[in-house]
Amino acid sequence: xxxxxxxxxxxxxxxxxxxxxxxxxxxxxxxxxxxxxxxxxxxxxxxxxxxxxxxxxxxxxxxxxxxxxxxxxxxxxxxxxxxxxxxxxxxxxxxxxxxxxxxxxxxxxxxxxxxxxxxxxxxxxxxxxxxxxxxxxxxxxxx
Amino acid sequence: xxxxxxxxxxxxxxxxxxxxxxxxxxxxxxxxxxxxxxxxxxxxxxxxxxxxxxxxxxxxxxxxxxxxxxxxxxxxxxxxxxxxxxxxxxxxxxxxxxxxxxxxxxxxxxxxxxxxxxxxxxxxxxxxxxxxxxxxxxxxxxxxxxxxxxxxxxxxxxxxxxxxxxxxxxxxxxxxxxxxxxxxxxxxxxxxxxxxxxxxxxxxxxxxxxxxxxxxxxxxxxxxxxxxxxxxxxxxxxxxxxxxxxxxxxxxxxxxxxxxxxxxxxxxxxxxxxxxxxxxxxxxxxxxxxxxxxxxxxxxxxxxxxxxxxxxxxxxxxxxxxxxxxxxxxxxxxxxxxxxxxxxxxxxxxxxxxxxxxxxxxxxxxxxxxxxxxxxxxxxxxxxxxxxxxxxxxxxxx
Numbered sequence: 001x002x003x004x005x006x007x008x009x010x011x012x013x014x015x016x017x018x019x020x021x022x023x024x025x026x027x028x029x030x031x032x033x034x035x036x037x038x039x040x041x042x043x044x045x046x047x048x049x050x051x052x053x054x055x056x057x058x059x060x061x062x063x064x065x066x067x068x069x070x071x072x073x074x075x076x077x078x079x080x081x082x083x084x085x086x087x088x089x090x091x092x093x094x095x096x097x098x099x100x101x102x103x104x105x106x107x108x109x110x111x112x113x114x115x116x117x118x119x120x121x122x123x124x125x126x127x128x129x130x131x132x133x134x135x136x137x138x139x140x141x142x143x
Numbered sequence: 144x145x146x147x148x149x150x151x152x153x154x155x156x157x158x159x160x161x162x163x164x165x166x167x168x169x170x171x172x173x174x175x176x177x178x179x180x181x182x183x184x185x186x187x188x189x190x191x192x193x194x195x196x197x198x199x200x201x202x203x204x205x206x207x208x209x210x211x212x213x214x215x216x217x218x219x220x221x222x223x224x225x226x227x228x229x230x231x232x233x234x235x236x237x238x239x240x241x242x243x244x245x246x247x248x249x250x251x252x253x254x255x256x257x258x259x260x261x262x263x264x265x266x267x268x269x270x271x272x273x274x275x276x277x278x279x280x281x282x283x284x285x286x287x288x289x290x291x292x293x294x295x296x297x298x299x300x301x302x303x304x305x306x307x308x309x310x311x312x313x314x315x316x317x318x319x320x321x322x323x324x325x326x327x328x329x330x331x332x333x334x335x336x337x338x339x340x341x342x343x344x345x346x347x348x349x350x351x352x353x354x355x356x357x358x359x360x361x362x363x364x365x366x367x368x369x370x371x372x373x374x375x376x377x378x379x380x381x382x383x384x385x386x387x388x389x390x391x392x393x394x395x396x397x398x399x400x401x402x403x404x405x406x407x408x409x410x411x412x413x414x415x416x417x418x419x420x421x422x423x424x425x426x427x428x429x430x431x432x433x434x435x436x437x438x439x440x441x442x443x444x445x446x447x448x449x450x451x452x453x454x455x456x457x458x459x460x461x462x463x464x465x466x467x468x469x470x471x472x473x474x475x476x477x478x479x480x481x482x483x484x485x486x487x488x489x490x491x492x493x494x495x496x497x498x499x500x501x502x503x504x505x506x507x508x509x510x511x512x513x514x515x516x517x518x519x520x521x522x523x524x525x526x527x528x529x530x531x532x533x534x535x536x537x538x539x540x541x
Contacts, residue, residue: 012454018524033488033527036448036468036476040526056526060450060469064524101469 028114152497164393214344217357221340229287268484298430299439327398350394354387419511446528
């Protein structure tokens with residue numbers, strides 16, 4: 001389908017890092033079923049490096065592809081670099097998304113941050129709350 | 144790999160008959176039906192014949208047929224005409240249903256802005272049926288029009304338009320029916336239905352795109368939407384799209400001729416699909432079981448999203464559609480699925496298979512097998528499904 005780039009279709013058809021980490025150090029979930037998109041990320045962190053990551057997604061092709069690409073961009077990266085990951089980087093790595101699908105990449109950025117915040121909370125690590133945006137709301141999908 | 148086109152509700156492949164019927168008017172008889180010379184008059188004759196054919200197929204009089212650019216234009220023109228006629232008599236109330244096509248719903252929105260009051264009747268949960276009793280109860284002294292679709296485009300439910308039209312006629316209220324999904328697929332007889340307006344679209348029954356027709360009962364003065372020349376008895380300006388009109392007439396004639404055989408064959412495959420897909424756990428059939436278009440199958444599957452299903456089905460050679468928000472470009476899933484009581488959560492996970500007579504029982508088995516695999520696969524990566532299975536949230540479907 002010409003709706004999506006070859007890279008989006010590749011990540012949709014062969015998503016990387018699908019699954020669950022039972023003893024995750026951090027878990028993040030954003031979106032809601034009412035909107036039609038939910039992403040859930042599980043991360044393992046060792047020495048401030050994201051050593052393992054798995055995801056689950058309820059959503060459209062670009063939601064699955066965005067989540068898959070995000071896990072690839074994060075895996076093996078130091079936490080401070082992971083915090084810098086933007087939805088734009090996910091879009092670029094996927095060779096673009098249609099305008100009405102950009103919100104999928106926003107979810108990917110938000111879910112990473114949610115997982116890291118959970119990691120910090122669980123491990124009693126202090127952080128700047130400004131790093132983490134408010135919970136995702138449906139309105140932001142329209143931007 | 145086989146390719147099964149199961150999206151005939153969106154559009155159909157043109158029949159050979161329809162293609163052949165169009166060809167003479169592209170180069171040979173290319174004249175303008177309004178011209179006096181022979182090539183123009185030959186075109187004018189063909190236009191007369193096409194109108195007679197369409198009228199005959201609907202049991203209408205040729206004078207009652209106006210060619211349009213499609214079903215949407217026909218719906219617009221019917222509703223706006225009835226509204227204008229009503230307004231002259233001080234009647235500004237219109238009754239319709241919550242599951243109409245946007246060509247109807249958005250036209251009604253326009254009327255509301257102009258001061259009309261619109262009652263959208265709710266439909267029966269699950270089936271999407273409206274009853275004549277609901278219509279009767281909604282009628283007021285100000286009601287000028289009742290518009291109820293003959294068959295729903297998403298869930299295939301066939302509405303009791305004949306009974307509704309009968310009670311409206313008694314009260315001298317005009318009736319319109321959007322029959323875009325019905326014409327060529329189930330028997331449609333305007334006299335038997337008793338409606339005042341009926342809209343149809345050529346490309347839904349193996350005719351060309353960009354052409355449709357509006358039946359307007361004799362005696363009703365149609366209001367023009369497009370000003371210009373005197374084509375279509377002054378009710379629709381613009382040079383007639385004769386190739387498309389001829390193609391549509393031929394396609395309709397063929398569909399009506401083969402209607403019984405096609406309905407029987409298609410319904411058999413439809414029922415096989417429904418029976419097979421009911422084997423998938425936590426799914427639900429959308430629409431009526433009995434009063435249903437012979438080619439329509441529509442299911443919601445819990446815990447997954449429709450666009451992903453469609454992309455994976457396409458990879459497996461199956462073309463289908465969905466009422467999910469992601470496929471519509473809006474935030475909300477199909478208004479039809481919401482109106483039949485499906486919560487957002489499962490409305491996103493809908494699949495519509497709209498088949499024609501070329502889809503076989505073997506194809507149906509293949510679709511069931513592939514769709515079952517796709518549903519399981521997507522559920523395997525869905526956090527929503529995990530929560531349902533682990534009892535963290537309750538299942539909506541059985």
